[in-house]
Amino acid sequence: MSAVIAVTKRRLALAGALLLATCASCGRSDEVRATEDSEPPPPTLDVPADHPYAGPHLADFELRECHGRKVTLADLAGRACVLDFVFTTCAGPCPSMSTAMAALQGELADTDALLVSVSVDPATDDAATLRAYAELYDADPERWWFLTGDPAQMAALAASVQLAVVPEQTEDVVLGYQVAHATKFVVVDGEGVVRGYYDGRTEDGRRAAAARVRHFARAR
Numbered sequence: 001m002s003a004v005i006a007v008t009k010r011r012l013a014l015a016g017a018l019l020l021a022t023c024a025s026c027g028r029s030d031e032v033r034a035t036e037d038s039e040p041p042p043p044t045l046d047v048p049a050d051h052p053y054a055g056p057h058l059a060d061f062e063l064r065e066c067h068g069r070k071v072t073l074a075d076l077a078g079r080a081c082v083l084d085f086v087f088t089t090c091a092g093p094c095p096s097m098s099t100a101m102a103a104l105q106g107e108l109a110d111t112d113a114l115l116v117s118v119s120v121d122p123a124t125d126d127a128a129t130l131r132a133y134a135e136l137y138d139a140d141p142e143r144w145w146f147l148t149g150d151p152a153q154m155a156a157l158a159a160s161v162q163l164a165v166v167p168e169q170t171e172d173v174v175l176g177y178q179v180a181h182a183t184k185f186v187v188v189d190g191e192g193v194v195r196g197y198y199d200g201r202t203e204d205g206r207r208a209a210a211a212r213v214r215h216f217a218r219a220r
Contacts, residue, residue: 045184045197049211055194058083059160063118063149066130067141073192080216081114082209083186084200085158085165087121088133091176093183097200100185102137105144107210111217115144118157120165120179122148161186161194185209189216 047053060073082104086094101115108115119125125133130146139146148154158165163182185200187209196212199205 046199046205046208047196047212048208049215051196051212053196055196056161058188058192058194059156061153061157063147063153063157064127065141066127066134066146066148068127071145071147076114076116076188076190076192078190079112079114079218080190080195080213081116081188082213083116083118083161083188084184085118085120085154085163085181087119087179087181088125088129089121089176089178091174093201097183097185098133098137100200100203100206101144102139103206104210104213105138105140108214108217109143110220111214112220113143113213113217115139117144117146118154119146119148120154120158120167120181122151122154158182161188187212187216 058073058076062070062072065071082101084097084101086097088094098117101117105115119130125148127148130148134141134144134146137144155165158181163184163186164180165182166180168178168180183200185198185205186194187196187198189195195216196209198209198212200209
């Protein structure tokens with residue numbers, strides 16, 4: 001009986017861990033998914049800098065940084081990072097998210113933390129397009145990477161951190177709204193473990209993400 005109760009409690013915790021925040025600009029939901037194969041997120045995903053929460057582990061991946069080099073999970077080893085998912089033609093939240101990432105680049109300049117932006121529209125966002133986008137935000141290619149490549153690799157990476165990416169399937173989709181995606185900043189430690197999710201559209205979310213990643217980063 002105790003085993004049944006334990007399983008029931010775990011399923012309830014997982015159900016309660018499903019976070020849905022409406023993303024009006026995308027017309028879909030900003031979703032963090034919990035599965036029975038992962039630990040449930042804490043009651044609030046916006047955890048303090050020193051919170052013990054440890055979430056899912058990033059899946060291995062192989063994508064291309066916009067300056068041409070191959071990037072895999074191994075390239076993140078030993079460096080905490082802030083990860084987000086955007087696309088260059090986005091007419092919704094992406095510009096504000098990238099502006100916030102640019103602010104993080106300055107705020108974390110005294111650490112070895114990485115910023116990693118993954119395109120959710122790799123069919124449009126080839127390396128040259130992403131380079132131009134990165135230049136708009138004065139991205140330092142040593143500290144802020146823009147990744148593109150195989151859509152399946154991108155989707156698997158997003159799924160591994162329990163974030164939703166939903167391409168629009170209708171033929172009459174308007175440019176700028178062709179992909180609905182989560183707008184979270186995901187803080188990942190140097191071992192590839194998710195340590196928190198933060199609102200990439202707000203100043204409070206950016207500041208909290210900066211404090212969290214600083215907790216895991218090393219001083220430069």
